[in-house]
Amino acid sequence: MADNEFTPGIKAGRLEHSAYAAQFSDLHPPLDDHEALVAADRCYFCHDAPCITACPTDIDIPLFIRQIATGTPDAAAKTILSQNIMGGMCARVCPTEQLCEQACVREMAEGKPVLIGQLQRYATDHLQQQGIHPFTRAGATGKTVAVVGAGPAGLSCAHRLAMLGHDVVVYDARPKPGGLNEFGIAAYKTPNGYAQEEVDWLLQIGGIRIETGKALGKGSGAGLTLDQLKADHDAVFVGVGLGGVNALGAMGEEKDGVSDAVDFISTLRQSTDLTALPIGRDVVVIGGGMTAIDAAVQAKLLGALNVTLVYRRGRDRMNASPFEQDLAASKGVRIVNHAVPVAVHGNGAVREIEFEYVDGTMKGTGEMLRLAADQVFKAIGQTLQGDGLPDLDGRKIAVTGAGRTSVEGVWAGGDCASGGDDLTVTAVAEGRDAAMDIHSALMG
Amino acid sequence: MANLQSDFVGIKSPNPFWLASAPPTDKEYNVRRAFEAGWGGVVWKTLGMEGPPVVNVNGPRYGAIWGADRRLLGLNNIELITDRPLEVNLREMKAVKRDYPDRAMIASIMVPCEEEAWKAILPHVEDTGADGIELNFGCPHGMAERGMGSAVGQVPEYIEMVTRWCKMYTRMPVIVKLTPNITNVLYPAEAAKRGGADAVSLINTINSITSVNLDSFAPEPMIDGKGTHGGYCGPAVKPIALNMVAEIARNPATADMPISGIGGVTTWRDAAEFLALGAGNVQVCTAVMTYGFKIVQEMISGLSEYMDSKGMTSVDQLVRKAVPNVTDWNQLNLNYVAKAKIDQDACISCGRCFAACEDTSHQAIAMSEDRTFTVIDEECVACNLCVNVCPVEDCISMVPMDAGATDPRTGKVVDPSYANWTTHPNNPSATAAE
Numbered sequence: 121m122a123d124n125e126f127t128p129g130i131k132a133g134r135l136e137h138s139a140y141a142a143q144f145s146d147l148h149p150p151l152d153d154h155e156a157l158v159a160a161d162r163c164y165f166c167h168d169a170p171c172i173t174a175c176p177t178d179i180d181i182p183l184f185i186r187q188i189a190t191g192t193p194d195a196a197a198k199t200i201l202s203q204n205i206m207g208g209m210c211a212r213v214c215p216t217e218q219l220c221e222q223a224c225v226r227e228m229a230e231g232k233p234v235l236i237g238q239l240q241r242y243a244t245d246h247l248q249q250q251g252i253h254p255f256t257r258a259g260a261t262g263k264t265v266a267v268v269g270a271g272p273a274g275l276s277c278a279h280r281l282a283m284l285g286h287d288v289v290v291y292d293a294r295p296k297p298g299g300l301n302e303f304g305i306a307a308y309k310t311p312n313g314y315a316q317e318e319v320d321w322l323l324q325i326g327g328i329r330i331e332t333g334k335a336l337g338k339g340s341g342a343g344l345t346l347d348q349l350k351a352d353h354d355a356v357f358v359g360v361g362l363g364g365v366n367a368l369g370a371m372g373e374e375k376d377g378v379s380d381a382v383d384f385i386s387t388l389r390q391s392t393d394l395t396a397l398p399i400g401r402d403v404v405v406i407g408g409g410m411t412a413i414d415a416a417v418q419a420k421l422l423g424a425l426n427v428t429l430v431y432r433r434g435r436d437r438m439n440a441s442p443f444e445q446d447l448a449a450s451k452g453v454r455i456v457n458h459a460v461p462v463a464v465h466g467n468g469a470v471r472e473i474e475f476e477y478v479d480g481t482m483k484g485t486g487e488m489l490r491l492a493a494d495q496v497f498k499a500i501g502q503t504l505q506g507d508g509l510p511d512l513d514g515r516k517i518a519v520t521g522a523g524r525t526s527v528e529g530v531w532a533g534g535d536c537a538s539g540g541d542d543l544t545v546t547a548v549a550e551g552r553d554a555a556m557d558i559h560s561a562l563m564g
Numbered sequence: 565m566a567n568l569q570s571d572f573v574g575i576k577s578p579n580p581f582w583l584a585s586a587p588p589t590d591k592e593y594n595v596r597r598a599f600e601a602g603w604g605g606v607v608w609k610t611l612g613m614e615g616p617p618v619v620n621v622n623g624p625r626y627g628a629i630w631g632a633d634r635r636l637l638g639l640n641n642i643e644l645i646t647d648r649p650l651e652v653n654l655r656e657m658k659a660v661k662r663d664y665p666d667r668a669m670i671a672s673i674m675v676p677c678e679e680e681a682w683k684a685i686l687p688h689v690e691d692t693g694a695d696g697i698e699l700n701f702g703c704p705h706g707m708a709e710r711g712m713g714s715a716v717g718q719v720p721e722y723i724e725m726v727t728r729w730c731k732m733y734t735r736m737p738v739i740v741k742l743t744p745n746i747t748n749v750l751y752p753a754e755a756a757k758r759g760g761a762d763a764v765s766l767i768n769t770i771n772s773i774t775s776v777n778l779d780s781f782a783p784e785p786m787i788d789g790k791g792t793h794g795g796y797c798g799p800a801v802k803p804i805a806l807n808m809v810a811e812i813a814r815n816p817a818t819a820d821m822p823i824s825g826i827g828g829v830t831t832w833r834d835a836a837e838f839l840a841l842g843a844g845n846v847q848v849c850t851a852v853m854t855y856g857f858k859i860v861q862e863m864i865s866g867l868s869e870y871m872d873s874k875g876m877t878s879v880d881q882l883v884r885k886a887v888p889n890v891t892d893w894n895q896l897n898l899n900y901v902a903k904a905k906i907d908q909d910a911c912i913s914c915g916r917c918f919a920a921c922e923d924t925s926h927q928a929i930a931m932s933e934d935r936t937f938t939v940i941d942e943e944c945v946a947c948n949l950c951v952n953v954c955p956v957e958d959c960i961s962m963v964p965m966d967a968g969a970t971d972p973r974t975g976k977v978v979d980p981s982y983a984n985w986t987t988h989p990n991n992p993s994a995t996a997a998e
């Protein structure tokens with residue numbers, strides 16, 4: 121008998137093999153031409169539009185929507201990409217309900233914003249599917265810049281620098297570029313290998329060399345140091361994201377079956393055969409952010425019978441947007457609030473996890489909750505990892521202005537730098553702005 | 565419910581909604597279904613002379629412009645008069661009229677500008693039991709090249725002459741359909757009157773090219789790489805039609821002549837507007853070509869409800885109700901002062917009023933950091949542009965200033981009396997005010 125969702129333990133192939141593709145298909149299927157025109161027609165072409173202000177990369181939304189409405193989607197794509205070179209990925213992963221679409225005046229008017237994200241995807245897909253890269257490089261400046269981290273921040277910075285005529289080398293510790301676009305974002309938001317496709321498309325600008333398997337401040341052999349990078353290049357941009365994960369601090373956390381949500385997601389994203397990916401029958405995810413939601417939803421999609429997400433505060437304090445919470449609920453994830461883990465029970469492997477309910481001030485109430493669990497994912501936040509980095513502000517690299525760090529000639533942006541939300545789009549914006557600042561610094 | 569019974573130059577119909585002479589009325593099948601759907605009358609698709617009928621193009625005959633959601637705003641056509649033999653049309657008309665005696669059936673006619681041609685066709689038409697005839701002096705393409713349609717409608721003497729022949733050779737009421745492709749609609753209207761017309765109907769379609777194919781470099785609709793101008797109709801032409809109707813209704817020489825209003829009538833409201841400006845009934849073409857016959861149900865319920873709300877019991881009580889208020893510019897009260905006012909609860913902060921006023925008008929709208937938009941009374945000339953560009957209905961209103969208040973823009977006290985341009989001090993030819 122093949123395993124199914126009732127089989128206890130951590131098992132692969134809980135679903136019919138044919139079911140996986142549908143489970144992990146596009147969350148928002150692309151708009152067709154007709155749908156795009158109908159959606160574009162709804163834009164009012166607002167003056168000094170609030171949606172632009174709400175977009176961390178300041179895309180001229182009314183302009184690109186008008187370009188779609190008038191039958192020039194490639195011009196629309198250029199409007200988008202000139203502000204946000206990862207406009208294609210952002211169209212898929214931005215929490216638009218908290219950004220541009222929240223600010224859309226039609227959200228205020230009717231509770232139904234213009235479908236900005238989906239229109240953005242329509243335009244960028246249209247251009248990218250023809251293989252067109254609409255930007256060219258300025259004359260060579262003779263300067264070289266090192267970018268550490270090939271995530272959205274690093275790649276956005278590299279593209280802008282290359283466009284301005286600088287030569288760029290991007291170093292990344294992982295075997296593939298893309299950062300969390302490749303290893304973190306939920307599979308149903310960016311299916312069909314789009315993350316690598318986008319990187320390949322972005323690199324068409326030329327002048328960017330990617331070196332994978334090169335880590336800053338790690339190990340000896342391949343290890344890079346800030347000093348060396350500074351010596352070899354005219355400027356350095358650090359966009360290493362948040363590689364570490366926080367510990368639970370609950371007794372028994374080292375038991376088998378307890379792991380980091382980001383590792384589970386990364387394995388899932390790199391898997392070429394989801395039917396072979398094991399998942400527990402009773403899965404518990406601890407955390408309240410996007411990572412927790414994504415782990416819970418994808419566990420459910422893999423065929424877990426019971427998935428419970430437990431967060432220590434109320435729903436309103438969850439970092440995951442109401443849209444993401446509803447998505448999880450609609451997939452059958454149960455969300456428990458105001459509970460903190462106190463112990464992981466089990467003999468070698470986890471069998472049960474015990475929580476205590478807390479009040480608004482995080483004080484224990486003495487009320488306990490025990491959940492059956494054969495798999496537990498920790499998603500209680502990522503942390504900056506590394507040594508020899510510029511000065512920190514709290515737990516991130518301190519930056520002023522457009523990403524200037526405490527070290528002369530070194531800039532930082534994205535999740536690893538202070539300020540801004542931990543979002544793909546914010547990383548792109550910070551990478552781009554740092555590039556502009558590096559350019560003015562280098563060119564005097 | 566208000567009684568919508570209509571009597572137009574003695575022709576009775578259960579409501580004032582007729583189908584205009586066009587494809588919807590080109591055959592028995594259509595007209596029977598139109599009557600079943602509730603239309604009060606039809607003007608049958610224009611009949612031509614006996615003999616081989618005209619031929620139409622065998623490719624696209626319509627072009628269009630659209631608004632949001634591809635809502636059809638304007639249609640243009642290069643169709644000719646009926647392309648079916650005269651005998652067939654006459655036979656079908658007779659059959660329909662026999663089965664629907666309570667509905668109005670008008671024959672639209674276009675034959676060459678010769679007395680014999682008109683004299684020949686009229687008895688045949690009379691024989692169908694038609695309630696009246698409409699002289700098609702409007703068709704702007706194809707037929708005009710052959711010396712008919714708007715080629716006649718543009719020469720008042722011809723209109724008068726043909727109308728007189730018709731009055732001579734038939735007892736049926738004669739409605740003269742006017743073309744808008746002229747400089748002043750009063751000339752053809754007065755000519756029709758002189759010829760003895762019982763009524764005029766207007767407008768026929770407007771000369772137009774709706775679009776150009778930017779790959780083939782030819783106007784649309786395109787027939788084998790070439791295009792020609794067509795006749796424009798639909799919602800986009802309503803303002804032009806309303807003005808022409810109003811001009812005839814308030815012109816002393818034509819004021820007593822019944823008018824059948826045509827051009828862009830799409831809803832009960834459009835119909836009510838035509839009636840208020842002097843039309844005795846309305847005719848509809850593009851709206852049914854867009855949505856089908858069923859829209860008449862909304863027209864009937866909408867007009868009844870409106871009339872009930874105004875305490876009107878018959879359609880004549882609405883007809884001409886707005887005519888006394890149509891005047892010349894120089895009669896408008898220059899002492900009247902209004903200011904735009906934005907309803908902050910309704911405003912969605914899109915900023916369109918700001919862009920319009922700031923970039924193209926009087927810089928009379930202020931925008932704050934938090935996107936609150938307010939009117940600066942010191943600058944507002946009450947031009948209404950903000951009202952027109954605002955996407956939210958009734959969000960911006962024009963509030964008249966009370967007499968005695970001071971207009972912050974001019975510093976002048978609002979005068980309760982009426983004063984127009986003819987007596988204005990800036991008018992070089994002003995007649996001194998008493």
Ligand SMILES: Cc1cc2nc3c(=O)[nH]c(=O)nc-3n(C[C@H](O)[C@H](O)[C@H](O)COP(=O)(O)OP(=O)(O)OC[C@H]3O[C@@H](n4cnc5c(N)ncnc54)[C@H](O)[C@@H]3O)c2cc1C
Pocket residue numbers: 213214215268269270271272273274291292293294297298299300301304305306309334335336337338359360361362363382385410411414506533534535536541542543544545547
């Ligand atoms: C599970 C999950 C789901 C998410 N979902 C969304 C979402 O739906 N929408 C959204 O907007 N955001 C989402 N985010 C957040 C988003 O992915 C990040 O904000 C964004 O990727 C940050 O970009 P970055 O370039 O700063 O860092 P990263 O994407 O983390 O890229 C950093 C890169 O640096 C490399 N690196 C790390 N350390 C070193 C080193 N020492 N030397 C060399 N290279 C190094 C890494 O290999 C990586 O390639 C999600 C995050 C997670 C974890």
Ligand SMILES: Cc1cc2nc3c(=O)[nH]c(=O)nc-3n(C[C@H](O)[C@H](O)[C@H](O)COP(=O)(O)O)c2cc1C
Pocket residue numbers: 584585586587609610639640641643644645646672700702703741767768769796797798799801826827828829847848849850851
């Ligand atoms: C395809 C088409 C054919 C028409 N044919 C005639 C016609 O044969 N005779 C006529 O008097 N008017 C004809 N018209 C004009 C209509 O009767 C009407 O005057 C005009 O379309 C304006 O009304 P509307 O805006 O409701 O369409 C035609 C209009 C269209 C669209």
Ligand code: SF4
Pocket residue numbers: 162163164165166169170171172181182185223224225226234236914
């Ligand atoms: S706020 Fe909405 S309606 Fe206004 S420009 Fe942006 S997308 Fe268009």
Ligand code: SF4
Pocket residue numbers: none
């Ligand atoms: S409307 Fe009917 S006749 Fe006209 S093109 Fe379409 S299918 Fe053919």
Ligand code: SF4
Pocket residue numbers: 906910911912913914915916917918937950953954955956959960
């Ligand atoms: S156009 Fe209307 S809705 Fe938009 S800002 Fe002005 S008043 Fe408000």
